[in-house]
Amino acid sequence: GAVVSQHPSWVICKSGTSVKIECRSLDFQATTMFWYRQFPKQSLMLMATSNEGSKATYEQGVEKDKFLINHASLTLSTLTVTSAHPEDSSFYICSGVRGQGALNYGYTFGSGTRLTVV
Amino acid sequence: QKEVEQDPGPLSVPEGAIVSLNCTYSNSAFQYFMWYRQYSRKGPELLMYTYSSGNKEDGRFTAQVDKSSKYISLFIRDSQPSDSATYLCAMGVQGAQKLVFGQGTRLTINP
Numbered sequence: 001g002a003v004v005s006q007h008p009s010w011v012i013c014k015s016g017t018s019v020k021i022e023c024r025s026l027d028f029q030a031t032t033m034f035w036y037r038q039f040p041k042q043s044l045m046l047m048a049t050s051n052e053g054s055k056a057t058y059e060q061g062v063e064k065d066k067f068l069i070n071h072a073s074l075t076l077s078t079l080t081v082t083s084a085h086p087e088d089s090s091f092y093i094c095s096g097v098r099g100q101g102a103l104n105y106g107y108t109f110g111s112g113t114r115l116t117v118v
Numbered sequence: 119q120k121e122v123e124q125d126p127g128p129l130s131v132p133e134g135a136i137v138s139l140n141c142t143y144s145n146s147a148f149q150y151f152m153w154y155r156q157y158s159r160k161g162p163e164l165l166m167y168t169y170s171s172g173n174k175e176d177g178r179f180t181a182q183v184d185k186s187s188k189y190i191s192l193f194i195r196d197s198q199p200s201d202s203a204t205y206l207c208a209m210g211v212q213g214a215q216k217l218v219f220g221q222g223t224r225l226t227i228n229p
Binding site: 006043044095097109110112114 | 161
């Protein structure tokens with residue numbers, strides 16, 4: 001089945017530094033990648049949608065300058081949390097979809113990245 | 119009103135019980151219905167997928183969609199402790215790639 005590899009699985013960083021999270025689709029081409037944030041015991045909150053080769057579309061309330069998304073190829077998308085602060089500590093998950101028939105296959109999620117900013 | 123409503127639980131049942139998880143929705147345009155299972159500190163994994171109305175069975179899992187009532191269900195038979203997880207329902211509209219997720223129900227199966 002389709003696999004999305006997400007790294008790192010967890011990261012601790014100091015306040016003010018930047019952290020990059022990578023998601024790679026291993027056996028399919030992810031034309032679209034969704035990035036989510038999840039707080040403990042809560043559902044997924046969509047942050048942004050990225051399509052290969054174009055700028056990401058951010059959901060209302062998400063700072064595009066803080067959460068930089070790059071989707072340079074059909075198999076790689078990255079989320080960079082810039083100038084991280086403790087309130088950015090959360091679980092970040094990516095999800096790749098294939099083409100226009102994406103809903104026929106559902107989403108393929110990465111395993112998530114737990115970010116702790118100290 | 120949220121587009122998709124799901125009771126967050128928590129729901130705790132004994133091993134071997136039949137579990138019923140449900141979601142209601144308000145958007146009649148939804149045609150794709152999915153259930154995801156998420157273990158603690160892991161990404162969600164697709165469990166069941168249904169297009170339009172009807173039932174779908176896969177092993178111990180059965181997904182039901184009732185579009186007239188805007189209500190979907192996931193049944194788990196002979197529940198096992200390994201089924202303990204958060205279950206998220208998700209729905210989509212034809213032609214759109216975004217899925218709308220429910221809040222997720224935390225389920226615990228007690229040995």
